[in-house]
Amino acid sequence: MEMQNTxxxxxxxxxxxxxxxxxxxxxxxxxxxxxxxTLKIPSEQIRHLKNERSNNNE
Structure with missing residues (x-):
């Protein structure tokens, strides 16, 4: 469990x-x-992170 938390x-x-x-x-x-x-990540992940952060700011 500790490894999962890390x-x-x-x-x-x-x-x-x-x-x-x-x-x-x-x-x-x-x-x-x-x-x-450039960041070598899927564009969908960027959209997800952007949406996740905007939801947290509400």
Whole structure:
């Protein structure tokens, strides 16, 4: 169980860094497809992170 918690923490930290990088690029006007290719993650994950964060801010 502890290993799973460690993995979840690391995954969340990675998501936070990826999200911050992706959001910075999107704010500069970079298309999602280019952000996804640059960060080597699916564009759907960027959309998901963006939606998840906007839901948390409500």
């Amino acid at each position: 993995y979840n923490t690391q995954a969340y930290t990675l998501q936070t860094h990826v999200y911050n990088d992706a959001m910075a690029m999107l704010k500069m006007g970079v298309p999602i497809s280019v952000v996804a290719k």
